[in-house]
Amino acid sequence: MKEVPASGAFRQLEPGPIVLVTTSHQGKPNIMTMGFHMMIQHEPPLIGCVIGPWDHSYSALRSTGECVIAIPTIDLTRTVVDIGNCSGDTVDKFERFGLTLQPARSVAAPLIGECLANIECRVVDTVDAYNLFILEAERLWVDTDRKERRTLHHRGDGVFAADGDVLDFSERMEKWRHLPR
Template sequence: MKEVPASGAFRQLEPGPIVLVTTSYRGKPNIMTMGFHMMIQHAPPLIGCVIGPWDHSYSALRATGECVIAIPTIDLAETVVDIGNCSGDTVDKFERFGLTQQPAGSVAAPLIKECLANIECRVVDVVEHHSLFILEAERLWIDNDHREWRTLHHRGDGVFAADGNVLDLCDRMVKWRHFPR
């Protein structure tokens, strides 16, 4: 093993799926790209995510307490990067990127039709000095007819790995049978 600076630790842990976060602020829907997120708790399901105060989405989330986390697949790769390189302050991203809003069940933020899954979330806590939002996932929508299933995993600086082989080791998970699949 060769020791490298600890500042690179996040590169080892970040590669969950890159996601899109939608908000709706003063009637205006918006989208941002987000790589810094993690599961915190199973029930109720809690998700932690870091959204910087320089983002339009930060103000929207602080003001409304609601968002949708949408999971894009590899066919949306370029769009995902471009969404994360412009601001809802000046751009209508749904229009610019040709994405389709669908009404959510419990929050004003829209689902994204072109994504594999959409999670409706409500802010339950904020760790202000880290811009860390604790979100409770209230509803989950999955597109079972989605043609593409490979999600993207950000390695940093616009480089991604796409999902590859699936290893199903479910039989060995003897201690965790009570969790839903």
């Protein structure tokens, strides 16, 4: 083993796929790219995410208390990176990147038609010291016909990994069979 700076811990514990977060504030939809998120619990489904005041979406999320977490696949990698490199205060990201707004059912923030899945969420708590939002997932939409299903994972400094092989050990999960799939 070789010791490396602890600041690189996130590269080893990467929380899951890169996601796109949509908000709608005063009738204006926006998208941001986000990598710092985690599942907190199954029921009710709670998701923790870090969105700081330096992000244009922060004020929209604080004001409205709702968003959509959209899960892109690797065919959208360039778009995902480019969304993260511009600000919604000066750019209509849906227009610039040719993404399809689809209406959500429970929140004003739009779904993204090109994504594999979209999760409608409401803020149920915040931890201001860490810019941490606790979101409750209210509705989940999945494009079951989508051919590309591999998600994108950020490894730091613009390096990404794609999902690889799927290993199905569900038959061994005796203790957890009661959880939704």
